[in-house]
Amino acid sequence: xxxxxxxxxxxVAYISFGPHAGSLVAIVDVIDQNRALxxxxxxxxxxxxxxxxxxxxxxxxxxxxHSARQKFVRRAWEKAQVTEKWAESNWAxxxxxxxKRAQMSDFDRFKVMKAKKMRNKxxxxxxxxxxxxxxxxx
Amino acid sequence: xxxxxxxxxxxxxxxxVNVKCNVVIYVTSPDVGLFFIAKMAEGDxxxxxxxHCSRNPVLARGIGRYSRSAMYARRAMYKRKTKTTETxxxxxxxxxxxxxxxxxxxxxxxxxxxVVKMRKMPRxxxxxxxxxxxxxxxxxxxxxxxxxxxxxxxxxTVLVLLTGRHRGKRVVFLKQLSSGLxxxxxxxxxxxxxxxxxxxxFVIATATKVDISGMKIPKTLSxxxxxxxxxxxxxxxxxxxxxxxxxxxxxxxxxxxxxxxVDSQLLPLIKKVPQLKGYLRSxxxxxxxxYPHKLVx
Numbered sequence: 001x002x003x004x005x006x007x008x009x010x011x012v013a014y015i016s017f018g019p020h021a022g023s024l025v026a027i028v029d030v031i032d033q034n035r036a037l038x039x040x041x042x043x044x045x046x047x048x049x050x051x052x053x054x055x056x057x058x059x060x061x062x063x064x065x066h067s068a069r070q071k072f073v074r075r076a077w078e079k080a081q082v083t084e085k086w087a088e089s090n091w092a093x094x095x096x097x098x099x100k101r102a103q104m105s106d107f108d109r110f111k112v113m114k115a116k117k118m119r120n121k122x123x124x125x126x127x128x129x130x131x132x133x134x135x136x137x138x
Numbered sequence: 139x140x141x142x143x144x145x146x147x148x149x150x151x152x153x154x155v156n157v158k159c160n161v162v163i164y165v166t167s168p169d170v171g172l173f174f175i176a177k178m179a180e181g182d183x184x185x186x187x188x189x190h191c192s193r194n195p196v197l198a199r200g201i202g203r204y205s206r207s208a209m210y211a212r213r214a215m216y217k218r219k220t221k222t223t224e225t226x227x228x229x230x231x232x233x234x235x236x237x238x239x240x241x242x243x244x245x246x247x248x249x250x251x252x253v254v255k256m257r258k259m260p261r262x263x264x265x266x267x268x269x270x271x272x273x274x275x276x277x278x279x280x281x282x283x284x285x286x287x288x289x290x291x292x293x294x295t296v297l298v299l300l301t302g303r304h305r306g307k308r309v310v311f312l313k314q315l316s317s318g319l320x321x322x323x324x325x326x327x328x329x330x331x332x333x334x335x336x337x338x339x340f341v342i343a344t345a346t347k348v349d350i351s352g353m354k355i356p357k358t359l360s361x362x363x364x365x366x367x368x369x370x371x372x373x374x375x376x377x378x379x380x381x382x383x384x385x386x387x388x389x390x391x392x393x394x395x396x397x398x399x400v401d402s403q404l405l406p407l408i409k410k411v412p413q414l415k416g417y418l419r420s421x422x423x424x425x426x427x428x429y430p431h432k433l434v435x
Contacts, residue, residue, distance in 0.1 A: 105344060
């Protein structure tokens, strides 16, 4: 298929820029070509209209009728355990890793460099060993 | 002075310190002739006489209440000894500073001494009388300037030196000296940076800190200790002017000792933090994709 994730009622979206950047939100209704009515009761986003441009669709959909009120959106969200599933997803982990990397201090960067060096040494050593064995057999 | 409130007419309060050092306060007013006496505690010995306010109340500007002779009596000038011309007393001939001094001069066939005047005539008379400039306001010399220190730099912070022969090296900050420069040490054993001064502006303060609170930094480490010594005795010989001047820095024993005392306290503290020793040994560098404005130090 060309598109796998569709804008639909209940689609959970990730807000990429703007004042609520970084939080998840559920699409509750579509206003027009460019905007949706959006609500994020469990993520601290008030019910509001939001342009599609700043939303990135995720894999999660919650079962909610259109224009449902916040109480029911919250209920459906918690039932589907969206926040837990999101935290386990690779997408969220990558975002977190990126943030951690940006906050590293100079000393942390040094420690990371040392750790990477040590890890690569072990890997290279093992690879060399296996190559040698393979060459020997042939 | 609450008791003054009820009085009418001009009221004069005089505080008189009598010979026995009791303070006597007289309050007078024309109709009531009241006076109130207070005594200071007997324990006061000869206190230095505090300057009294004017005993001659002002009637109008430039006009006092009492005449010269009345003031003489009020101020008890008859009791005070003024300085009479003392120099007439032959005993107390003041030692006048000599007008000339004889100094010895080196070299032979020079006549060994010269007579030097202590107070010389001015060597320059300006052709015009230049008006004296008004005094400056608030322009202080460097020694009295206010020293600032960035909030991120506290004792024990690891700094990255940016200029000088030790550029790129990571170094421990000890304290700020009175000139505003930062006293810094490698430690020497880790990165060959001795006890040295660094300028605040040419340094990056990292977030890494060593707990230095228990350390004792010798008091002798000051700006004068670190100041560069200039030996200028130009011999005025044509060929050898640029030759033997003190270019090389000579390491003194005192510096070595001070370095030892400071580093011996600092190294154990550094060893406590894992990997800090290797961190101080390494130097800071930028590489592809690393932008200083995006880095968190």
